Amino acid sequence: MFEVTNRLNHQGGLLASGFVEKLWSRACAGFWVRACLIAFGVVFFTAKAEAAFTTVIIDAGHGGHDLGASRSLIYEKHLNLDVARRLERTLKESGFRTVLTRKTDAFVPLSTRSARANKYRNAIFVSIHFNWSWKSKVTGVETFYRSSSSRSLANYIQKQLISRIGCTNRGVKTANFSVLRKTRHPAVLVEGGFVSNKGERSSMLDPRYRQVVADSIARGILEYRKKR
């Protein structure tokens, strides 16, 4: 009798523990479903927020004692700021809010540039540079990005630059530049030609060329916003 009761109790215990296990596994499954839904929601709404960017942070490379690429008293820092200001005007006309990381010929540390950019929400970041090579024959335009979320922005800008300038297409490339690494928005860095090449250098001295560079970047930004 004792043995029978004991066995029954034991079976009852097994039944009870099976029931608890089922409840537990359902609770776990429910948890993971909810966790997945929340994760999906975060990704979806973050992507939506990026798509709806309203601010463009324009970063004119170098400045102050940091001349950037130079040749015969032509300094990259001046070209960068000029194109940045032209881009600012064009983007404002298209209804964007714009922020310049530097407005004058001043030295701004790289970490300050990305820190300023990160204060804004719903923004993208575009850094403007001109290139330099020891080999004076090297020419062309290239656009850098770091995170995968920045890749399509780089593609749109590069495509516009090449079709409007008609120069050597050096392509869209990844790089671990500080401003790309530390800026939390989609971020790209444009190299609008080589100061070290005589032909491209003389183009850069023409304000019409700098306007075309600015307009191409602006067009790329508009295409990026439209196609997202």
Ligand SMILES: [Zn+2]
């Ligand atoms: Zn530069």
